[in-house]
Amino acid sequence: MTWLIEPTLPEGWELVVGLEVHVELATATKLFCGCANQFGSEPNTNICPVCLGLPGSLPVINGTAVKYAMQLGRALQCEVGPSVMARKNYFYPDMPKDYQTTQYDQPTSFDGELMLADGFRVGVERAHIEEDTGKSTHVGGGGRINDAVHSLVDYNRAGVPLVEIVSHPCLDTIEHAKAYVSGLRDILLAIAVSDARMEEGSMRVDANVSVRPMGSEELRTRCELKNINSIRSMGRAIEYEALRQIDLYSNGESPRQETRHWDEAAGRSTPGRSKEDADDYRYFQEPDLVRLVPSAAEIATIDDAMPARPSARRTALRQLVPAASVSVDVIATLVDRGQDELAIAAIGEGADPEKVVTRLQHDLAVDDFSKITAGALADLIRMETTGELTATQVKQVLSEMVDTGGEPGPIAESRGFEAMPTDDLAGIVDQLIAEHPDEWTRFVGGDDGDRKKMQGFFTGEIMRSTRGQADGRAVAELLAQRSAG
Amino acid sequence: MTAIELSAAVRAGERSAVDVLDEHLARIEERDGEIHAFNLVTADLARSQAEAVDSAVAEGRDPGPLAGVPVAVKDNTCTRGIPTTCSSRILDGWLPPYNATVVDRLAAAGAVTIGKTNLDEFAMGSSTENSAFGPTRNPHDTSKVPGGSSGGSAAAVAAAFAPLAIGSDTGGSIRQPAALCGVVGAKPTYGAVSRYGLIAFASSLDQIGPFATTVADAAVLLESIGGHDPRDSTSIEAPAPSILDALDRGVDGLRVGVLTELAGGPGGVEGISPDVIARTTQAVAALEAAGAEVSEVSVPSATLGLSAYYLIAPAEASSNLSRYDGVRYGLRVDAPTTGEMNTASRSAGFGDEVKRRIMLGTYALSAGYYDAFYGKALKVRTLILRDFAAAYEKVDVLVTPTSPTTAFGFGDKTADPMAMYVNDVCTIPSNLSGHPAISVPFGVGDDGLPIGVQILGPAQSEPTIFSVAAVLEDVASKGGAR
Numbered sequence: 005m006t007w008l009i010e011p012t013l014p015e016g017w018e019l020v021v022g023l024e025v026h027v028e029l030a031t032a033t034k035l036f037c038g039c040a041n042q043f044g045s046e047p048n049t050n051i052c053p054v055c056l057g058l059p060g061s062l063p064v065i066n067g068t069a070v071k072y073a074m075q076l077g078r079a080l081q082c083e084v085g086p087s088v089m090a091r092k093n094y095f096y097p098d099m100p101k102d103y104q105t106t107q108y109d110q111p112t113s114f115d116g117e118l119m120l121a122d123g124f125r126v127g128v129e130r131a132h133i134e135e136d137t138g139k140s141t142h143v144g145g146g147g148r149i150n151d152a153v154h155s156l157v158d159y160n161r162a163g164v165p166l167v168e169i170v171s172h173p174c175l176d177t178i179e180h181a182k183a184y185v186s187g188l189r190d191i192l193l194a195i196a197v198s199d200a201r202m203e204e205g206s207m208r209v210d211a212n213v214s215v216r217p218m219g220s221e222e223l224r225t226r227c228e229l230k231n232i233n234s235i236r237s238m239g240r241a242i243e244y245e246a247l248r249q250i251d252l253y254s255n256g257e258s259p260r261q262e263t264r265h266w267d268e269a270a271g272r273s274t275p276g277r278s279k280e281d282a283d284d285y286r287y288f289q290e291p292d293l294v295r296l297v298p299s300a301a302e303i304a305t306i307d308d309a310m311p312a313r314p315s316a317r318r319t320a321l322r323q324l325v326p327a328a329s330v331s332v333d334v335i336a337t338l339v340d341r342g343q344d345e346l347a348i349a350a351i352g353e354g355a356d357p358e359k360v361v362t363r364l365q366h367d368l369a370v371d372d373f374s375k376i377t378a379g380a381l382a383d384l385i386r387m388e389t390t391g392e393l394t395a396t397q398v399k400q401v402l403s404e405m406v407d408t409g410g411e412p413g414p415i416a417e418s419r420g421f422e423a424m425p426t427d428d429l430a431g432i433v434d435q436l437i438a439e440h441p442d443e444w445t446r447f448v449g450g451d452d453g454d455r456k457k458m459q460g461f462f463t464g465e466i467m468r469s470t471r472g473q474a475d476g477r478a479v480a481e482l483l484a485q486r487s488a489g
Numbered sequence: 490m491t492a493i494e495l496s497a498a499v500r501a502g503e504r505s506a507v508d509v510l511d512e513h514l515a516r517i518e519e520r521d522g523e524i525h526a527f528n529l530v531t532a533d534l535a536r537s538q539a540e541a542v543d544s545a546v547a548e549g550r551d552p553g554p555l556a557g558v559p560v561a562v563k564d565n566t567c568t569r570g571i572p573t574t575c576s577s578r579i580l581d582g583w584l585p586p587y588n589a590t591v592v593d594r595l596a597a598a599g600a601v602t603i604g605k606t607n608l609d610e611f612a613m614g615s616s617t618e619n620s621a622f623g624p625t626r627n628p629h630d631t632s633k634v635p636g637g638s639s640g641g642s643a644a645a646v647a648a649a650f651a652p653l654a655i656g657s658d659t660g661g662s663i664r665q666p667a668a669l670c671g672v673v674g675a676k677p678t679y680g681a682v683s684r685y686g687l688i689a690f691a692s693s694l695d696q697i698g699p700f701a702t703t704v705a706d707a708a709v710l711l712e713s714i715g716g717h718d719p720r721d722s723t724s725i726e727a728p729a730p731s732i733l734d735a736l737d738r739g740v741d742g743l744r745v746g747v748l749t750e751l752a753g754g755p756g757g758v759e760g761i762s763p764d765v766i767a768r769t770t771q772a773v774a775a776l777e778a779a780g781a782e783v784s785e786v787s788v789p790s791a792t793l794g795l796s797a798y799y800l801i802a803p804a805e806a807s808s809n810l811s812r813y814d815g816v817r818y819g820l821r822v823d824a825p826t827t828g829e830m831n832t833a834s835r836s837a838g839f840g841d842e843v844k845r846r847i848m849l850g851t852y853a854l855s856a857g858y859y860d861a862f863y864g865k866a867l868k869v870r871t872l873i874l875r876d877f878a879a880a881y882e883k884v885d886v887l888v889t890p891t892s893p894t895t896a897f898g899f900g901d902k903t904a905d906p907m908a909m910y911v912n913d914v915c916t917i918p919s920n921l922s923g924h925p926a927i928s929v930p931f932g933v934g935d936d937g938l939p940i941g942v943q944i945l946g947p948a949q950s951e952p953t954i955f956s957v958a959a960v961l962e963d964v965a966s967k968g969g970a971r
Contacts, residue, residue, distance in 0.1 A: 053585075053586060053587050056817070057812050058585070058586070058587075058818075059567070059573070059575075059580070059583070059585070059688040059689075059812070060566075060567040060573075060585065060587075060589060060685070060686040060687055060688045060689070061587075061685070061686075062684060062685050062720060062721050062722065063722065064719065064720060064721075064722050065722065091808050093807075093808050093811060093854075095811065095814060095828070095831055097814075097816050097827050100812065100817070101811065101812045102811035102812050102814055103808050103811055155827075157816075284855055284856045286807075286808070286851065286854035286855060286856075286859075287854075288804060288805075288808070288854055288859075288863065291691075291692035291693035291723075291805055292689075292692050292722060292723065293722050293723075294722055294723060
């Protein structure tokens with residue numbers, strides 16, 4: 005799947021990562037008012053008294069945002085039930101009310117999971133609804149919050165609906181962390197509740213990283229990494245942080261609990277706010293909003309409309325294919341490409357499962373395979389299995405099926421891929437043996453190298469005289485038969 | 490003339506709305522220098538509204554049930570383009586870009602909004618002495634406070650500056666000043682009137698309500714401003730029952746309970762003065778004489794209301810008032826860093842009582858203290874709700890005094906916050922339970938100053954409690970309250 009080599013931690017150390025993923029919901033309007041939820045507008049154009057938190061204004065919750073959040077919760081196999089909004093109180097210049105309306109002890113979704121392609125289970129602690137803040141730009145001076153001359157605030161983002169998905173601190177490798185984030189992204193796109201673009205900030209990842217001696221169950225002091233802008237950057241940030249912490253422990257020191265700012269260009273993180281004097285957010289139930297109580301019918305509707313989860317799709321395909329012959333990656337690739345349904349249907353039509361999966365993996369790496377029906381694919385694989393078509397011919401027929409959606413039989417015929425009866429092939433093989441006695445002697449009596457070389461010679465000659473219509477495997481079998489006989 | 494009579498005369502074309510306005514503006518001109526009911530008199534806006542009413546009448550269109558009636562609006566209620574101060578320095582210079590729902594509804598009913606009335610800063614207080622712009626005086630005796638926090642609205646109606654006024658009531662801020670100023674004031678069921686545009690003090694307790702000189706006028710005003718508002722998530726969706734239709738149904742057969750713990754009974758709250766208890770007892774006797782079945786009802790947790798309130802209300806206030814940070818509007822005191830600017834602005838902008846409550850509320854919500862304070866107060870609130878529900882199994886309405894005493898002197902209670910807080914002891918339970926309550930004038934105290942009697946009822950029982958108040962009003966007008 006990936007050419008990157010998994011960075012390994014020094015011997016004896018284990019990684020412990022929990023991810024907090026913020027996802028902007030793709031609603032038309034903001035969470036508590038009718039302003040457009042739109043990225044890239046002129047600053048401070050999508051604003052009103054409510055999202056500016058003006059005195060006297062009141063929030064009214066966006067029903068679509070709640071529905072999207074519940075859909076996401078169910079997609080992550082969470083419990084979804086009654087929930088309440090709460091206030092998280094702290095002062096920040098781009099937060100209009102100086103409190104964030106969020107969820108605290110009763111989130112919309114909790115206790116879920118996401119299964120990775122290799123069968124690793126990532127526990128999801130909770131997925132709660134909250135509002136986004138405005139966006140500050142620090143200009144002049146050093147351009148950072150501490151040394152800028154001015155701070156400009158754009159409130160277009162204030163009140164945009166977010167869901168924060170909190171994983172358990174159970175991710176044990178960088179690859180798993182990456183697979184989890186990309187799996188989340190796949191789900192978000194599949195249920196169409198977010199465009200999940202990390203580069204535009206509609207999906208943001210904070211990573212809580214700690215390390216511990218291999219085999220230990222303890223959770224040591226963690227650092228929270230912020231400003232991660234891509235999955236790749238997350239991997240680098242986690243690796244840097246793990247090595248930094250191991251270094252500290254190795255020198256008899258300990259990391260302190262803090263937020264760290266990842267600098268992608270420099271490839272390192274710098275300390276931010278210490279969490280030792282952590283803010284007391286004084287959470288309490290938001291009195292301006294009422295309890296959210298979804299009915300059983302609403303949840304049932306969401307479940308009914310839910311597309312199958314990638315993990316469930318992988319399992320469904322996996323069950324039909326012999327585990328020994330097909331790797332996890334191949335199954336995951338077909339699910340990622342959305343070809344699992346086609347494969348399952350073709351297998352259902354009686355095609356050989358292993359051949360179906362292998363053929364699709366190697367020869368159907370195309371965006372649009374919508375013209376291929378399961379029946380036609382099953383027929384094609386059957387022609388391959390029976391030797392009616394050679395592997396080369398199958399590829400060519402499949403390629404034409406992608407373009408035209410035709411049936412494999414007529415396509416093979418039109419291309420002159422006549423089925424070559426085994427008897428005819430045997431005649432040609434015998435004739436070639438007679439014409440090339442020296443080569444045949446080397447094939448029968450030579451060492452392994454000779455035999456291999458001569459097998460290539462005879463196969464090539466046969467293919468040339470049959471214009472590629474001979475089945476390579478049948479040729480090999482005939483050669484073996486004749487040499488044994 | 491009452492608001493109902495004025496409106497009828499304007500609608501019939503017998504009186505011009507502009508004349509009505511001028512008459513009231515003249516009274517304000519004459520006496521508000523002394524009373525200080527208003528932070529701002531919006532004479533120009535009022536005149537254009539009055540002219541619109543007169544032209545509507547001239548063109549044969551009905552301007553609405555409050556046609557041409559001047560209404561004073563508490564200055565914590567947003568008015569577009571007109572300063573809305575909460576009687577605080579922190580909102581210095583801020584002009585709301587929108588109207589509160591009640592302000593729009595007043596206009597739709599044909600009312601003329603005549604000005605913004607003084608209050609205790611952010612509605613925190615019981616005497617209007619906490620206004621950053623100086624106190625309001627009681628029109629009955631200018632050496633006394635008008636009560637609070639809606640002291641300006643109560644005084645405006647008592648001084649006939651306007652027949653009607655809008656107030657807000659978080660722990661008694663309409664009913665207590667109504668009692669002290671000898672006018673009618675009601676806190677509706679929580680959610681009966683939209684809070685959109687009411688600058689929040691304590692969101693789960695705040696409710697807008699009417700001041701008037703008569704129960705019927707208060708009913709008309711409440712009906713005009715009430716009803717569902719999609720912009721307030723806590724607004725009741727069901728249509729409000731008509732109050733006016735039920736106003737003269739009397740109390741024959743009605744089950745009336747005297748809430749013993751708040752009416753001088755044993756084990757109840759102390760400090761209710763004998764003349765106030767005497768008037769309350771007399772009111773109950775009058776209701777019995779009018780056909781009500783009277784009994785004594787105990788609501789034990791009612792005595793805990795004050796303590797619970799002074800944790801819940803400050804806790805919510807500490808959060809609601811965070812937004813006044815000097816960043817976007819209102820007062821800003823410059824300082825080297827944003828954090829220091831926040832602190833400097835808030836230190837200069839808020840008065841002592843507001844600061845006290847922000848600190849109290851911040852403490853009550855803090856990690857390690859939440860369970861012992863805010864959490865426990867919420868439990869008391871649940872208990873109160875349960876006890877009232879049990880009481881309303883036995884009776885239809887409950888009767889208590891509105892305020893423990895008649896109007897007191899300036900400075901009498903400012904040195905001791907607890908002495909001031911006790912003023913709300915009879916009114917707070919209705920805010921905690923979300924139930925409606927009305928204060929109606931019933932005689933005077935030993936000092937000759939007005940006394941109010943309070944009628945409480947279950948959620949959405951406004952038609953009943955207003956009709957009981959109407960009976961007491963009638964008794965009092967015939968000299969039955971002495």
